[in-house]
Amino acid sequence: MNRLEGRVALVTGAASGIGRATAERLAQEGAAVVVTDIQDEMGQETVRGLTTAGARAVFVHHDVTSEEDWGSAVTRAETEFGGLDILVNNAGMGDLKTIEETTLAEWERTVAVDQTGVFLGMKHAAALLAASGNGAVVNISSIFGTSGGFGTSPAYHAAKGAVRTLTKNVALHWADKGVRVNSIHPGFIETPILESAKGTAFEQAMIDLTPMGRLGRPAEVAAGVAYLASDDAAFVTGLELYIDGGYLAR
DSSP: OOTTTTOEEEEETTTSHHHHHHHHHHHHTTOEEEEEESOHHHHHHHHHHHHHTTOOEEEEEOOTTOHHHHHHHHHHHHHHHSOOOEEEEOOOOOOOOOTTTOOHHHHHHHHIIIIIHHHHHHHHHHHHHHHHSSEEEEEEOOGGGTSOTTSOOHHHHHHHHHHHHHHHHHHHHHTTTTEEEEEEEEOSBOOGGGGGGTTSHHHHHHHHHSTTSSOBOHHHHHHHHHHHHSGGGTTOOSOEEEESTTGGGO
């Protein structure tokens, strides 16, 4: 399908995993894609794959905690492709410690990437999204933006929970301005981050906790992004879409 023909998307954290799969899916749907990440070589590789397949795409080095970088990324979308219709706030990082073990610096870094980065993205993209006429934002939260998980990773849970509520807040603010804002909450997804867990008890635990009995695939999350970014979701804003194999249905 070409549901996004003629539109321009900016996807953060698109060098690998869910971000890369999202960039690929949006390009397949016809969008021009601004691929952003701090991993330059892998980001360029993503772009090479897209352009080889016939898509329009550029890479921008982008630290989502930096206002200056956000200004540059959004400006690049406008100068390269004429505007911005779709913003996918995907870049993120995790933490594994308990609250007692987590330092203030670790807390602030995780919140800066996972929460503040989403705020900055919507703030800096606001004008172009409103001018688009087809503005759509998809914020990648997590099942742990809703669930307390296992009692660890406090900064990650707090930040992803904030993304969940911020999404609804901005969705209401922009509801009459032609910009839709939704969040996706992935469960356990088979990304490069989990490569070291392959074949371990940790991987099996994630599978056992998922009612469908397997890990999710990045392409399955990307399909959700494509739906929410398209006119098929024209009456959908403020939604939480769980792509989690039934985890939160328990």
